[in-house]
Amino acid sequence: MSAFDLIAGVLLVASALAAVTLKNAVHAGLALVGNFLVLAMVYFALEAQFLGWIQIIVYAGAVMVLFLFVIMLLYDAKADVGVDRLRWMRPVGAALAAVFFLALAYAFSGVGPVNPLADVKLAGGLPGPLGKLLYGLWLYIVLLIAVLLFVATVSAVVLVQPQTRKARVKPQVSERDRELEEVGK
Amino acid sequence: MTYLITALKGLVLILMLLFAFAYLTWAMRRVLARFQIRLGPNRVGPLGLLQPIADAVKAIFKEDISVSKADKFVYWLAPVISFTFALAAFAVIPLGPEGSLFGLDPWVADLNLGVLYIFAVAELAVYGIFLSGWASGSKYSLLGGLRSAAGLVGYELALGIALLGPVLLVGSLSLRDIVEWQGEHGWLILWQFPAFVVYLIAALAEMGRTPFDFVEAEQELVGGFSTEYNSMKFVAFYMAELLHWITAAALIPTLFLGGWHAPFGLPDIPILWLFIKWAVFVFLVMWIWASWFRTRYDVMIRFAWGVLFPVALAWFLATAYWVASKGGAV
Secondary structure, three states, X not given: OOHHHHHHHHHHHHHHHHHHHOOEHHHHHHHHHHHHHHXXXXXXXXXXXXXXXXXXXXXXXXXHHHHHHHHHHHOOOOOEOOOOOOOXXXXXXXXXXXXXXXXXXXHHXXXXXXXXXXXXXXXXXXXXXXXXXXXXXXXXXXXHHHHHHHHXXXXXXXXXOOOOXXXXXXXXXXXXXXXXXXXXX | OHHHHHHHHHHHHHHHHHHHHHHHHHHHHHHHHHHOOOOOOOOXXXXXXXXXXXXXXXXXXXXXXXXXXXXXXXXXXXXXXXXXXXXXXXXXXXXXXOOOEOOEOOOXXXXXXXXXXXXXXXXXXXXXXXXXXXXXXXXXXXXXXXXXXXXXXXXXXXXXXXXHHXXXXXXXXXXXXXXXXXXXXXXXHHHOHHHHHHHHHHHHHHOOOOOOOHHHOHHHHOOXXXXXXXXXXXXXXXXXXXXXXHHXXXXXXXXXXXXXXXXXHOOOOOOHHHHHHHHHHHHHHHHHHHHOOOOOHHHHHHHXXXXXXXXXXXXXXXXXXXXXHHOOOO
């Protein structure tokens, strides 16, 4: 274990803990951004350059900006989560986490010594070799994930559709109609 | 030794960028004044050339007030984020061919994935504006921050997809490769004109300039995200904003106008030609600023998703089809 592994591990666990324990939703979101950035650094250290940059652009950039956007839009300016409403969930969550850790430990117990990094790395993690694998060997899996994401997007759009589709009325026009009605009364 | 040289080059680049920022504030005010038949700052020093120094002294000695409703930590963090990532983006732009800067390479970092680096830095810079809007504890700031987040996600998408065409054609994500390809095959603006137009418009939104300066639309939002900031914290935001402008004005020629290559077969002089192209784009932004209106916010968002995004996507698919039918990058 190198110094980098140790520091990255401590930072990852600390930022993940901060993300779930901080009372303020925006602070928690920021801790999650920090977590994603450290994860990107780990990818860089594994010479997975492309994955690292995509982690920053997609997760730390786009996804978390939208996430924080929703938090800021829904909560008031302090974004304090306040009293925990689902207190009974805590022991359940702890038990599930324990089961998950045991399962992980069991899964990794069968694995021998981990391959040295030099054997695993993929031509510097550049998009070329990665693309050849994704769109060659694992094309069906990529297509399945694409279909899944597409279905999720379409269903999100369908779910927020109003029941009946009315022609869009300009706000000025609807305001004028309302005023005319008031005058008529 | 290489680390030391890179660090020194980085330091020199930062100093150059800060100098460019200081004199851009002066040039901007002078040029905008000419457009509006005024004089602009001309009292401090000859032609007003010492004005940036006077402004800096004033900003430093101003009392640093913070808002009682503000979230202290994030309120302080936001300008730091803005400023840091605004400075970082310039590092991968090549100013000339290898070894042309007194035997050194005229760039700070030569990344294989330079285009991705620029996007990562640009996306993280959004956090500065966005968080300052929330942390100020003011409604105007929050509205400015929300506008910036919603707007920039839309324009970032158009920006990214517009760049896919050139990247497919060149077959590399490194800015150096893109510039060298243009030296051999001709400028990318000739190959990829629609991508250039989309990129230029989206870049205007990205740097928050007219017609898309909705983030701090002063008639609607007082000062937008920076309403509650003053003295050096405000200067950090102001610097970040102008540094985005400076970087984008160097990035557009690098991507589409041959970078440091000379136009019309003139002799290649490293740094000089890129500087001239940079100056042209800096002026173009001022010109648009002085002569155009600000679009309404909803119109702007609809334009990003309804026009720029489909155009960029269609052009990308056309390029992809063409490249695939030729059997690989040019």
